Amino acid sequence: MQLQQEDLNRFEKLIGKENVASDKAHLIAYCYDATRQRYEPEAVLFPRNEEDVQNILRYCNEKGIAVTTRGAGSGFTGGSLPASGGIVLAMQRHMNQILEIDMQNMVARVQPGVLNMELQKAVEEVGLFYPPDPASQEYSTIGGNVSENAGGMRAAKYGITKDYVMALRAVLPNGEVIRAGKKTIKDVAGFNVAGILTASEGSLAVMTEITLKLIAKPKMKKTAMGIFPTVTEAMDAVYKTMAGGVTPVAMEFLDKLTIQAVEQKFAKGLPKDAGAILITDVDGNSEQELDAQLDIIKASFDANGCGEFKIAADENEAADLWFARRNASPSLAVYGNKKLNEDITVPRSKLPQLLTKIYEIAGKYDVNVPCFGHTGDGNVHTNVMVKDGNDPQQLERGHKAIEEIFQATVDLEGTLSGEHGIGLAKAEFMPMAFSEAELELFRRIKHAFDPKGILNPGKMGI
């Protein structure tokens, strides 16, 4: 439906004139995310508190107005885009407080608009640690992280956002507040509602408060790098290292095309003929503990063709080793002006097969597909580079390559998305990964929470 003046008047009455915007500047400011797609909302609302969220939802539910909740708008799949119009519920302006850092129980209680990095800094100041570190950590919000179940580099050792969500408060479309979960590790009373709200991409309820598990901060960290002649050997080294008893904090890789792109752009002296580089961090509470891990990693790398192994002597050297990985994404422009990037994930042991298949597909469609990412958890950022994105034929070849890469991923027991979500961007591929019975169950779950379908309609392919 089209928003009417009376709706805007009602919103102003509910949450204050200064917290309702429908001018063009605001509609444009809240129409995009990292997909670069644009969908203008009809109004942007800035709730001040949970009660505002209740009042807004109750009204929108009565009137059938679509509601898209938005954190920082940094998502890669359109989860926060108001694809069906209606209102954007922008959580970052007011609902951005760290409510409590409970050191005794090692949990933090935050509002959804808190930045990931802000939380990380606050808890590290008191000796605690919040591990999930999506690449967007400087500017993405905890609400967005929970909605998309954000991952990051530290996932192999410390898990992902869902592993840290202990409890939530949320508002259902009918305006009712629900509490889910507890500040306790153990809780078996009622269904695991916090579990299903996590990763639900704003389609089931609007979170108003999030309680996150914290852990003790490891005292020290070391970085190492290995250079491999082939990507297959590097991928073998990854899963064999972890099966060997070491779980590094990070185990990141760059393939040959990515190395060459970084070198072309930054000339840091990277080995341009290498098949792959692995960069790894280990952490712990003593030198001895770190060295024991690095010994196992080196042995495993050596046994899998690693030609050169380097341990950073200090933080500067560590930053040097990380430089190529941190600058991988922006370097890829050397291959074209249009990047179709995906975050497919397979079981670690399937990485060698996946990479082989990806390069085969790249050859078939005559596109470059540089890959890098979080191999420790099987999460590969595949970047189908279209030389000239304005050429429909080239673009078409790129999209066909993506589709085949998705199919290869599913065939290897993998997932369409490791950490970005489905949103709009991958909605069309859901039938590739899920049966009709599974999709129907998703629709029934959606209906249980949101019978009128006002929350983030059109997302997740359901």
Next chain:
Amino acid sequence: MQLQQEDLNRFEKLIGKENVASDKAHLIAYCYDATRQRYEPEAVLFPRNEEDVQNILRYCNEKGIAVTTRGAGSGFTGGSLPASGGIVLAMQRHMNQILEIDMQNMVARVQPGVLNMELQKAVEEVGLFYPPDPASQEYSTIGGNVSENAGGMRAAKYGITKDYVMALRAVLPNGEVIRAGKKTIKDVAGFNVAGILTASEGSLAVMTEITLKLIAKPKMKKTAMGIFPTVTEAMDAVYKTMAGGVTPVAMEFLDKLTIQAVEQKFAKGLPKDAGAILITDVDGNSEQELDAQLDIIKASFDANGCGEFKIAADENEAADLWFARRNASPSLAVYGNKKLNEDITVPRSKLPQLLTKIYEIAGKYDVNVPCFGHTGDGNVHTNVMVKDGNDPQQLERGHKAIEEIFQATVDLEGTLSGEHGIGLAKAEFMPMAFSEAELELFRRIKHAFDPKGILNPGKMGI
């Protein structure tokens, strides 16, 4: 509805005569669990495989026959009791295989009827580790563990069953198979169905295959014990130790009444005037790592009134230190012939308040309430001992005490059940812990999976 001969005939046709039982001996054998309540099913079915489960459910769904899935029947809250008649689906006879231990990806794929201990042994043989260790580990099944989200002693450090469930196959009441989750740490495609099936007490679907995360087995372990003058000081020591940066594998306590009961029964020379004993295990990969943890624990215990601290020199001494804890439960019979035991859980820092309140309630109702359990995660086994369970007045006082203990738990942000579930036993207390909006949401979720309500009807208070 009453099961008819034609239903039995159909079941026999579907899964074979030898896998359908309706004789009195079978109905009695499958009518109980650890609650000692009895509900006879009308038939017991032993599915051989997923297809059998599909065929049985499809038929029962059409005919409206209640289906209660059962593992080993070791639950404490009646989750596997056929409270509404119908059939028991017994998973342990045929669907009891470890299908795969995937060392490369560090996961195990099992059928629901596998015993917890059997899985633990199989993975430890290849150097891997499955941490969840409910007290029932020798005889409870993984399917039951997942359904009730079983905890155990190692939860403080390693988490609970839900932290290890990566993927499930399950059959919906309509006979459709769904797959949920993946062998990958990261997966954000579709709703977290594996998350909500875990802890759903068999009321949403019937699991047919479970994929569990494994971790590298820590190389060594040490045990220590501290004796405290008061239970409050011991509880303070627990949360202060953990906030101090050590996460022990286990941090178990016995209160004064429990110590005295064990001593009365076994005369092991325990300090009968002590207010509480804490027993703790630390693990790691080097002596140095273990000693560093024990140093912090000792310092924290000392600072909180610990009068005697002892580190076990070897496995025999460790077994000695653990003796009292392992024999706590059976020793309590010295206080009465009827035990009302609950597994309430509060945030760790609230333990001192909780224990104080419990003893107050015990005094008020003139019952003994010895407590012991997993303080590292705030999970206290409270045992309201009724001297003569055949005296209705004494029993009534016991039940009133339980009710007040539940209320105190909820008031301290705790949960009615840390690891046993709600089932039948705690169903009546659900409105104490959940709002009507929350209970209504549970009912809608139940309806989304099981619209005719055939799966484990009457459980969880919904």
